Amino acid sequence: MKxxxxxxxxxxxxxxxxxxRISLEVEAGEIYGLLGANGAGKTTTMRMVLGLIYPDAGxxxxxxxxxxxEQLSMLGYLPEERGMYPKVKIxxxxxxxxxxxxxxxxxxxxxxxxxxxxFNISEYYNMKIEELSxxxxxKIQFIASVIHDxxxxxxxEAFSGLDPVNxxxxxxxxxxxxxxxxxxxxxxxxxxxxxxxxxxxxIMHRSxxxxxxxxxxxxxxxxxERVIVGADQPIRGLETVSGVQRVEELENGSGYAVWIDxxxxxxxxxxxxxxxxxxxxxELLEPTLNEIFIRSVGESNE
Amino acid sequence: xxxxxxxxxxxxxxxxxxKSFIVTxxxxxxxxxxxxxxxxxxxxxxxxxxxxxxxxxxSNLPEVTEPxxxxxxxxxxxxxxxVSYPDQGSQEGNEQVLKQGIKDGEISGYILxxxxxxxxxxxxxxxxxxxMESSVTRTLRTGLQAVKVDYVIKDAQLSDAQKNLLLMxxxxxxxxxxxxxxxxxxxxxxxxxxxxxxVYAMIIVLFMGIFITSQLIATxxxxxxxxxxxxxxxxxxAPLKQMFGKITGMSLVGLLQIxxxxxxxxxxxxxxxxxxxxxxxxxxxxxxDPLLYVYAxxxxxxxxxxxxxxxxxxxxxxxxxxDLAQAMMPITMLALAGFYxxxxxxxxxxxxxxKTASFIPFFSPFAMFLRIGLxxxxxxxxxxxxxxxxxxxxxxxxISAKIYRTGVLMYGKRPTFKELRKAMKAYKV
Numbered sequence: 001m002k003x004x005x006x007x008x009x010x011x012x013x014x015x016x017x018x019x020x021r022i023s024l025e026v027e028a029g030e031i032y033g034l035l036g037a038n039g040a041g042k043t044t045t046m047r048m049v050l051g052l053i054y055p056d057a058g059x060x061x062x063x064x065x066x067x068x069x070e071q072l073s074m075l076g077y078l079p080e081e082r083g084m085y086p087k088v089k090i091x092x093x094x095x096x097x098x099x100x101x102x103x104x105x106x107x108x109x110x111x112x113x114x115x116x117x118x119f120n121i122s123e124y125y126n127m128k129i130e131e132l133s134x135x136x137x138x139k140i141q142f143i144a145s146v147i148h149d150x151x152x153x154x155x156x157e158a159f160s161g162l163d164p165v166n167x168x169x170x171x172x173x174x175x176x177x178x179x180x181x182x183x184x185x186x187x188x189x190x191x192x193x194x195x196x197x198x199x200x201x202x203i204m205h206r207s208x209x210x211x212x213x214x215x216x217x218x219x220x221x222x223x224x225e226r227v228i229v230g231a232d233q234p235i236r237g238l239e240t241v242s243g244v245q246r247v248e249e250l251e252n253g254s255g256y257a258v259w260i261d262x263x264x265x266x267x268x269x270x271x272x273x274x275x276x277x278x279x280x281x282x283e284l285l286e287p288t289l290n291e292i293f294i295r296s297v298g299e300s301n302e
Numbered sequence: 303x304x305x306x307x308x309x310x311x312x313x314x315x316x317x318x319x320x321k322s323f324i325v326t327x328x329x330x331x332x333x334x335x336x337x338x339x340x341x342x343x344x345x346x347x348x349x350x351x352x353x354x355x356x357x358x359x360x361s362n363l364p365e366v367t368e369p370x371x372x373x374x375x376x377x378x379x380x381x382x383x384x385v386s387y388p389d390q391g392s393q394e395g396n397e398q399v400l401k402q403g404i405k406d407g408e409i410s411g412y413i414l415x416x417x418x419x420x421x422x423x424x425x426x427x428x429x430x431x432x433x434m435e436s437s438v439t440r441t442l443r444t445g446l447q448a449v450k451v452d453y454v455i456k457d458a459q460l461s462d463a464q465k466n467l468l469l470m471x472x473x474x475x476x477x478x479x480x481x482x483x484x485x486x487x488x489x490x491x492x493x494x495x496x497x498x499x500x501v502y503a504m505i506i507v508l509f510m511g512i513f514i515t516s517q518l519i520a521t522x523x524x525x526x527x528x529x530x531x532x533x534x535x536x537x538x539x540a541p542l543k544q545m546f547g548k549i550t551g552m553s554l555v556g557l558l559q560i561x562x563x564x565x566x567x568x569x570x571x572x573x574x575x576x577x578x579x580x581x582x583x584x585x586x587x588x589x590x591d592p593l594l595y596v597y598a599x600x601x602x603x604x605x606x607x608x609x610x611x612x613x614x615x616x617x618x619x620x621x622x623x624x625d626l627a628q629a630m631m632p633i634t635m636l637a638l639a640g641f642y643x644x645x646x647x648x649x650x651x652x653x654x655x656x657k658t659a660s661f662i663p664f665f666s667p668f669a670m671f672l673r674i675g676l677x678x679x680x681x682x683x684x685x686x687x688x689x690x691x692x693x694x695x696x697x698x699x700x701i702s703a704k705i706y707r708t709g710v711l712m713y714g715k716r717p718t719f720k721e722l723r724k725a726m727k728a729y730k731v
């Protein structure tokens with residue numbers, strides 16, 4: 001039984017449809033990516049999963065059961081807009097939040113100390129949020145969402161506003177949680193994170209799920225249309241090969257990026273280039289998620 | 303239930319830890335102590351100061367000033383002593399000398415007398431550097447009145463007993479009785495004064511307690527919203543539990559504060575010097591009907607819950623603390639109206655306005671308490687008033703909870719009622 005299942009879930013705000021019949025399933029030990037432009041319905045979907053808003057149609061099942069107050073202690077939520085009590089001691093507010101989710105004070109305190117140690121910030125135990133840097137505030141916020149050891153974790157833009165070192169740290173932690181068997185629903189604008197972390201994704205566009213499924217399968221569905229040709233000498237006339245749509249010289253002058261209409265064009269391109277000079281590199285690239293996203297969502301991405 | 307207690311204790315602990323809370327409590331306790339001890343402090347100063355010295359010119363209408371001096375000299379308690387100054391020949395000269403007397407600190411003021419044929423008695427002017435020395439002029443007037451009576455009736459050949467009779471002020475005593483039951487023999491003037499003072503103090507405490515703590519609730523909720531911690535809170539605990547947990551926690555904070563004030567007050571009152579003073583005034587706190595204390599608590603709590611649920615609803619609709627005061631305006635007005643009805647009703651607790659207001663939930667904590675304290679409303683009136691209040695708390699609490707449930711997730715500008723209704727429908731609350 002999958003820990004989190006959404007079946008044809010829809011939500012309307014008055015006339016406007018916020019989410020239109022989204023279905024997805026997340027397994028234990030999986031990070032599921034929810035992608036979409038701003039206003040595509042990601043947050044509404046997550047809020048429905050959290051039970052903040054009730055769906056107009058469709059069902060959400062947690063370990064096979066519908067939503068109830070008891071599920072709250074099973075859910076962990078990292079909201080997009082970060083928020084903690086600025087003037088309350090970190091230990092006080094984290095323990096409070098853990099207690100609200102049904103944990104006792106002693107366990108909460110022990111977990112908090114473990115997490116602070118893990119992030120190397122044990123000295124913040126008695127400090128106030130407003131005294132910390134933004135990156136450290138985010139770490140505390142992250143701890144707040146996992147302190148009660150939830151089975152299902154909902155991370156809305158988990159890594160936004162962090163420096164690369166901290167992104168790596170949190171990414172590592174999220175992976176550990178995944179390997180520990182957590183069910184994670186993950187939304188972001190950063191496609192490289194999705195490619196690294198997620199097995200299955202849903203791309204939402206204007207309330208509709210437009211692309212869904214396994215990340216590898218999705219990539220296979222999109223043709224490989226970009227070729228990197230590397231050479232020490234300049235190559236002339238690449239754009240004259242039939243089927244080539246656009247040629248761009250790489251920044252460091254070591255080659256070209258060529259956009260082609262079909263995969264077969266790549267072979268003709270290879271022949272043409274080899275005739276001119278010695279190639280150091282020739283690669284037919286699979287589409288990046290970024291390209292897939294922009295293609296399916298189009299110009300509406302702000 | 304566990305969650306509810308967690309919210310209550312978190313609210314309680316955090317509020318009590320804030321510097322502003324501790325400082326306010328201490329400041330008010332200090333002011334209270336000073337206020338209670340003020341009569342004693344003033345009486346200390348008075349006995350040291352002695353009688354007020356008032357100057358006059360010897361030749362200035364001696365037929366009035368001579369008996370006046372005798373009057374003040376023979377009546378010990380009057381606290382005025384007349385000091386004579388010799389005639390300088392001219393009016394300007396006389397006043398000059400008297401002014402010099404004030405300058406040298408010999409006298410604190412002086413009187414000038416002028417013939418007034420129309421009134422048949424000289425016109426008296428009291429001049430001093432202070433503004434409106436009403437106690438001095440009052441004493442002077444009493445003295446002059448006595449002198450005047452003597453002056454007018456000196457030919458009528460009245461006996462001393464008759465004269466005394468003439469000067470004795472008329473006594474009128476007001477006793478409040480209860481016609482509902484025949485047990486009471488009526489309250490004495492002191493007891494009435496005490497009840498009046500107690501009701502007055504309680505109405506102020508009611509207002510301050512209700513108003514300030516409700517405001518705090520709204521502020522806290524808006525702060526939680528603006529710091530976005532709300533999003534985590536609503537996903538951890540049911541909004542209703544959260545709202546009522548907060549209200550309960552805050553009510554405990556308010557009660558605790560009041561208990562501190564009462565303790566400070568009682569400790570100060572039971573200090574030996576204050577005890578004597580109160581005994582001297584014939585005041586005894588035990589004279590207050592113990593039921594009145596119970597009513598004070600009941601109306602405090604009901605009033606608090608009524609206003610705080612409303613404030614919670616308003617607080618949940620506002621996203622930024624800067625906008626809160628404006629949104630709170632209608633509730634502020636209601637609370638102020640209730641407070642003023644209570645204060646103005648002190649002098650006429652039987653008026654139609656107070657009677658009507660004592661059945662309107664927003665005003666009844668003030669108006670009904672006032673009536674219970676100063677008059678004797680029928681038992682069914684009290685029950686009805688409390689029942690209406692309880693019903694209002696229930697209904698408004700229910701509506702507020704719905705608004706709260708919706709409001710906490712709505713960010714941006716303050717929603718209109720139409721938008722709120724729409725959102726409620728969308729959230730299915």
